[in-house]
Amino acid sequence: MLPMKLKRYQDIIAFEELQSNSQPRYIAFHANNLEIAEISAEAFQEMSAIDVRTGEIPQDTLPKDAEAFEQLQTWNSEVNHEARQGKINFGIRSLTINVTQVCNLKCTYCAAGGDGTYGDPVTRISIEKTLPQLKYFIEALPAGRKFTISFVGGEPLLYPEGIKAIYDYVTEIAAHKNIQPVFSVTTNATVITDKVLDIFKKINIHVTVSLDGDKNVNDVLRPTRSGTGSTEMTLDGLKKLHSIKNHLGSLGISGVFNEAHQNIIDSYRFFLTLDPDWVEFNFAYSQNNQDLQAKYIDQMSQIAGLAWQKGEETALRKIKTFDHYFTLLDNQQKIENHCGAGKSFLMMDAKNQLYTCPWVVGDPDEVVGQGLTLNMEKLEKYQKPLITLNNCQTCWARYLCGGGCMYIHKAHTGSKHTKDNLFCERTRSLILTALLYYIKARAA
Numbered sequence: 001m002l003p004m005k006l007k008r009y010q011d012i013i014a015f016e017e018l019q020s021n022s023q024p025r026y027i028a029f030h031a032n033n034l035e036i037a038e039i040s041a042e043a044f045q046e047m048s049a050i051d052v053r054t055g056e057i058p059q060d061t062l063p064k065d066a067e068a069f070e071q072l073q074t075w076n077s078e079v080n081h082e083a084r085q086g087k088i089n090f091g092i093r094s095l096t097i098n099v100t101q102v103c104n105l106k107c108t109y110c111a112a113g114g115d116g117t118y119g120d121p122v123t124r125i126s127i128e129k130t131l132p133q134l135k136y137f138i139e140a141l142p143a144g145r146k147f148t149i150s151f152v153g154g155e156p157l158l159y160p161e162g163i164k165a166i167y168d169y170v171t172e173i174a175a176h177k178n179i180q181p182v183f184s185v186t187t188n189a190t191v192i193t194d195k196v197l198d199i200f201k202k203i204n205i206h207v208t209v210s211l212d213g214d215k216n217v218n219d220v221l222r223p224t225r226s227g228t229g230s231t232e233m234t235l236d237g238l239k240k241l242h243s244i245k246n247h248l249g250s251l252g253i254s255g256v257f258n259e260a261h262q263n264i265i266d267s268y269r270f271f272l273t274l275d276p277d278w279v280e281f282n283f284a285y286s287q288n289n290q291d292l293q294a295k296y297i298d299q300m301s302q303i304a305g306l307a308w309q310k311g312e313e314t315a316l317r318k319i320k321t322f323d324h325y326f327t328l329l330d331n332q333q334k335i336e337n338h339c340g341a342g343k344s345f346l347m348m349d350a351k352n353q354l355y356t357c358p359w360v361v362g363d364p365d366e367v368v369g370q371g372l373t374l375n376m377e378k379l380e381k382y383q384k385p386l387i388t389l390n391n392c393q394t395c396w397a398r399y400l401c402g403g404g405c406m407y408i409h410k411a412h413t414g415s416k417h418t419k420d421n422l423f424c425e426r427t428r429s430l431i432l433t434a435l436l437y438y439i440k441a442r443a444a
């Protein structure tokens with residue numbers, strides 16, 4: 001459960017936690033230093049109450065206990081030199097490719113035109129045009145770096161030959177430059193043919209399977225184009241993927257929480273029976289409903305509790321969101337950008353046009369390059385840290401959130417740089433849940 005009483009003093013937030021002996025203790029998080037510490041009851045008293053999910057700094061009040069107040073002030077102004085900055089310099093190190101822009105399913109919430117096409121008649125990538133683009137990006141990287149390629153669609157495994165051709169080419173040219181390529185794919189797993197399995201055995205790929213729950217849920221949300229359920233096919237595909245599991249980089253399941261699917265606790269239990277390396281549950285980007293979001297936040301918190309009961313940190317970190325925050329806290333790695341859009345990351349559509357984000361494919365205003373030409377004037381607008389562009393300087397969660405998703409902000413406020421309050425509440429709540437368990441894990 002989220003703590004009911006959250007307090008804040010400048011860059012420090014704190015909450016009360018009841019220990020097993022029912023005695024309270026006061027846990028604080030230093031937003032700028034990414035440090036967690038136990039503070040005294042007196043110091044906690046000196047802080048001002050804030051809403052659990054708010055990001056605002058409360059008005060300073062007069063100190064009641066001078067010594068406790070001074071402790072807070074001192075810690076607040078300390079600088080943790082171990083905490084690493086999260087600046088991203090321009091240089092494309094991650095590329096998502098729409099290998100296909102067509103799908104065999106017709107998911108109810110599809111963001112790609114309802115059939116994976118984004119309304120475009122070009123349905124698969126041209127390998128001849130793509131390989132020189134990949135060469136261009138790889139050659140621009142300094143030796144020793146990673147270069148990540150994520151295959152998406154439509155359904156990318158409708159064109160496995162395209163994936164294999166890209167893998168072969170990239171592996172070869174990356175080796176010459178001492179670049180480490182990393183490959184991942186997001187699939188509905190309904191077309192795991194022998195050909196796909198043969199290719200996957202060779203390419204150490206990270207696989208994300210999109211699935212929303214058991215048959216009762218998933219058949220409704222993710223039907224085939226002919227209207228029949230797709231769940232049996234996906235489960236069959238997952239079995240096949242498990243049969244070559246030791247050849248895969250990892251195997252995860254990604255589900256969506258939305259109006260039509262409001263029980264991710266059952267889906268979590270169901271996913272565990274499928275033995276994935278990790279799971280995630282995303283609040284549907286299009287949803288803009290406070291009550292629905294409250295359910296999501298509550299269920300994510302319950303899922304964290306179930307995971308903790310089952311296997312403490314190991315089980316909790318199989319939930320991608322929580323693993324992400326644990327990693328940042330362990331590495332003392334601040335992030336200043338929620339994603340690398342336009343800085344380190346670009347998206348390529350099936351016509352080899354480049355965008356900053358997978359969700360803007362098909363919008364001509366969002367094209368930032370074509371073939372070997374990048375529109376640097378357009379990209380220049382993305383180069384400042386997102387926490388600056390999005391005015392997140394006073395948010396206690398800024399170095400774990402990184403300014404949020406520009407796509408979601410724009411979808412709900414009309415501007416990439418005007419924050420969507422629901423997004424902020426959701427993110428801060430998830431971070432708070434992660435902090436609660438991080439303290440448990442590290443105090444052990």
Ligand code: SF4
Pocket residue numbers: 055387390391392395396397398399401402403404405419423424425427428
């Ligand atoms: S977008 Fe993220 S960093 Fe910015 S205010 Fe919202 S929660 Fe905080």
Ligand code: SF4
Pocket residue numbers: 338339340341356357358359404405406407408
């Ligand atoms: S803007 Fe949002 S959807 Fe787009 S790449 Fe960034 S995090 Fe992803």
